Amino acid sequence: MSNRVSESEQIVMEVLWQESPLSSQEVVERLAAQDWNEKTVKTFLNRMVKKGVIGYETQGRKYLYSPNIKREDFIEEESNGFLDKVFKGNVKELLATFVQNKQLSKQELNYLKELLDKEQN
Amino acid sequence: MSNRVSESEQIVMEVLWQESPLSSQEVVERLAAQDWNEKTVKTFLNRMVKKGVIGYETQGRKYLYSPNIKREDFIEEESNGFLDKVFKGNVKELLATFVQNKQLSKQELNYLKELLDKEQN
DNA sequence: TTTTAAAGATTACACCTGTAATCATTAAAA
DNA sequence: TTTTAATGATTACAGGTGTAATCTTTAAAA
Known part of the structure; x- marks a missing residue:
């Protein structure tokens, strides 16, 4: 089921959390500012769909992507992980x-x- | 220079932060409780020396390992990274x-x- | 209708990580 | 002195990650 979101994948998630659904082109545009290559963005969208952390609906021959994870839930998990890892839960x-x-x-x-x-x- | 410390490497660091210098054997003993194989521990010590995050002095034909990074500094870096990554610095x-x-x-x-x-x- | 271009799928590839096993050296035990 | 065992070094290897390029299909442009 819901696999791990890597550091770079998180950047893509942020885009979709900000607004969704978005076509790959729209995601590409929003990440171009941060020097992401179009191909790289596409790769990430693909992988993330496979991982199940985002999903899509089709619109003609393009996909419109959306997060499958709520940002708050993600933040909570990350926070707990960090707390345990670095502060041993304290x-x-x-x-x-x-x-x-x-x-x-x-x-x-x-x-x-x-x-x-x-x-x- | 001072490379990144991975999640598992951090566990080894914690052992050395707790007490050092320690021989590989001593590190192995302290990690056996957490089901670390001796070979794995040795690999990690090697890699971490190469990365520069730990160092050693020789004692006969064995090495006594110590951290090259202060725990506080590590914690601060991790904390800042986490803050930026998950909370965008807020x-x-x-x-x-x-x-x-x-x-x-x-x-x-x-x-x-x-x-x-x-x-x- | 043929060419082109965009979308997603597939393939590539090096580096990092986790997890060991094997190799070489040498001190200690038999 | 020969065997054994411990130590560090080297090698292995799959899965994840960052970063793209190439392939295939198909809609749109010429």
Whole structure:
């Protein structure tokens, strides 16, 4: 079933998460800015269909592609994987690392404090 | 120079970060619990030396291996990569995701609030 | 109607990874 | 001293990944 999405494949997914369905041509256009060759994009679309992470409907002789995975679900899986792999599952440590290593604006800090308060229940 | 550390290589790194220098035999012992074959461990040590992510001193005819990368540095790089890849650099979103998806204890929530207060300066 | 061009399918290919097995050297055991 | 066993080096090999080029079919253009 739903196979792994590689790093580059994720870039294609992002395009489709932003808008779908899209023809291969449209995906190619949106990725041209990031220097993706047309052939490469087509290869990826093919592979990703085989993997089952995207699907398509036909429109004449072209395909219109859409994600088969919800972005939130993907993010959640990636996040859990990362948490386990790098922080051995210790969320506190993860959060502390990001809070300390990144400059956060007052707004962001306040927003996060509110979030923590909401969690308090 | 300092090449990429793969997912499995990271497991070997963790062993050496925990204690080093270690002979290959010692690394093998510590990974046996996780079902790593001795040959596999040796292969990894070799590759990682070639990549430059670990080094060794000789002791008689054996090698004593040590990390060439600090764990904190590694964690920071991985964290930044993950942040960019999955959250497009948006720390706030990342933090919100983890805060909301993970059950945090009162203690953890308080600890984090303190952290945010400290950052307030 | 013949030529061309676009779409998707197939093939290519090198490098990385995970997972070992085999080889060569040499210290230790018999 | 000959055999054995441990150590690191080399070789193997399939599957994944990034990056395309070529092939086939068919709609559109000339």
